[in-house]
Amino acid sequence: MAHITRVELNMIDLVPKVKRVDAIQSFVSQETPFVTIHDSDGAIGVGYSYTIGTGGPSVMALLEHTLAPALIGRDPARIDGLWRDLMFITHATAVGAITSLALAAIDTALWDLKCKKAGLPLWKAAGGTRDRIALYTTEGGWLHLDQQTLVDDALAMQEKGFKGSKVKIGSDHISQDAARLGAVRAAVGEAYEIFTDANQSFSLSEAIRRAPMLEDHGIGWLEEPLPADDVNGHVALARSTSVPIAVGESMYSLSQFKDYLQLGAASIVQVDVARIGGITPWLKVAHLAEAFNVTVCPHFLMELHLPLVCAIPNARWLEYIPQLDSVTGDNMRIEDGYAIPSGTPGLGIDWDWDAIAAKSLVSHTITEAA
Structure with missing residues (x-):
């Protein structure tokens, strides 16, 4: 041994x-x-x-x-x-x-x-469901960026074959968020997904107030609208809107995800392999979400999450935020807006x-x- x-x-x-x-x-x-x-x-x-x-x-x-x-x-x-x-x-x-x-x-x-x-590459060893996953980009949607910059980035990524963009929200007034989202939607059309992320910045009342505006713009999900430990608030919000509620990057145990799923407090699980404690608990959360017919769209760490989302059946998206380019050799393979996992045994990351x-x-x- x-x-x-x-x-x-x-x-x-x-x-x-x-x-x-x-x-x-x-x-x-x-x-x-x-x-x-x-x-x-x-x-x-x-x-x-x-x-x-x-x-x-x-x-x-x-x-x-x-x-x-x-x-x-x-x-x-x-x-x-x-x-x-x-x-x-x-x-x-x-x-x-x-x-x-x-x-x-x-x-x-x-x-x-x-x-x-x-x-074996990780994506096969852990399940091997698919050999590619659709990408959406966050890197051009930060809150400090002006409308034209948001539009230019979304159009550029759409031209590269990406299927969606995330736009950060939580501006001082609802009208500012509405203007930013409206400008991007007008530019990319109805078939391109726009996701939003409030980074736990809203009160329940403000989240409920802004949700109809998100519905009007055909938003794909509202991410982290409330503090992550406010399970009952997420239940109330989820029941008040048709916009899918996404949570998970600020949760650290299988049991926390269990509470959200049992109570119907979220319909997108964004489990983060680092913050949940590794691949072992990540896979347990993913399979738990599958039992509730809930989609997994993980947070950050795209190089590590790529093989994991390809391993499971209930993944839909991979978040594109480059962070390892300066310490790796071959970059993550992307074709027509899809990320393709490495066939190299192990995690598939080419460390420099x-x-x-x-x-x-x-x-x-x-x-x-x-």
């Missing part, structure tokens, strides 16, 4: 290529923790997660002092058992973002290692280790005793 002999930890910081502003924050940094797991057969698995500029050192400390040492000597093929054991070790700090992000970096490395040893080493901020190595 192979066992884990060494765990390498590293963190880099990726600065977004464009300014990213939504209704509550500006995304100025992407701290990216890496975990590299070696086993006694000589196999290697690489995983990662992310923050948007705060908490990275805390994630790394949890990995260095608690989680990575607990991996040494363990069988890397027992992924679910390892995930559960690590969750128990950190039960005093779970459920929450720091623990989930640390677990995700480990769990994705274990899946990468497992798939490489099996000779020289570029990663040049950006390294923190590094540690944990090994078994001689």
Whole structure:
């Protein structure tokens, strides 16, 4: 039986290529923790997660002092058992973002290692439902952008074959959001999807007030309209509008998704593989959503989510926000607005280790005793 002999930890910081502003924050940094797991057969698995500029050192400390040492000597093929054991070790700090992000970096490395040893790409190993997925873009829809810039980006992406765009909302007055959405809709026509994201900025009353305006513009979904812990508010909102309600990027456990699905509080699940704690719980959320006939359209991390949405039957979209171009070789393959998963065994991400080493901020190595 192979066992884990060494765990390498590293963190880099990726600065977004464009300014990213939504209704509550500006995304100025992407701290990216890496975990590299070696086993006694000589196999290697690489995983990662992310923050948007705060908490990275805390994630790394949890990995260095608690989680990575607990991996040494363990069988890397027992992924679910390892995930559960690590969750128990950190039960005093779970459920929450720091623990989930640390677990995700480990769990994705274990899946990468497992798939490489099996000779399978992740999208096949996890289900293999489809070999491509439709893309929508968020990168040109940020809240600080003026109407013409929004229109120009949507038209450019439509010309490239993309099937939809996301526009951030949450302007001071409903009329401002209406004008922005109206300009984009007039430019792209009725067949091109427009999604909206309020980033948890609305009260229930304001969300209910703005929903009819979204209906008028044929909006594909209203994402994170309310604080993520306001389940009853989402229930009330979902019952008041025909616009699909999307949630998930700020949820950190299977049970949280269960509550939303049981109560009919959302009809789009945007589970984030980093914030849920890795591929292992991500797949459980996706299959739970399938049982409720609910679509999965994950948040961010397009390179990692690409094989996952191709693995399951109830995925519809992949969000296009480039973030790994400066530390990877071959970019994600896109044809006529569809992303196509890699056939390479593992996660299918072509890491540029020289570029990663040049950006390294923190590094540690944990090994078994001689």
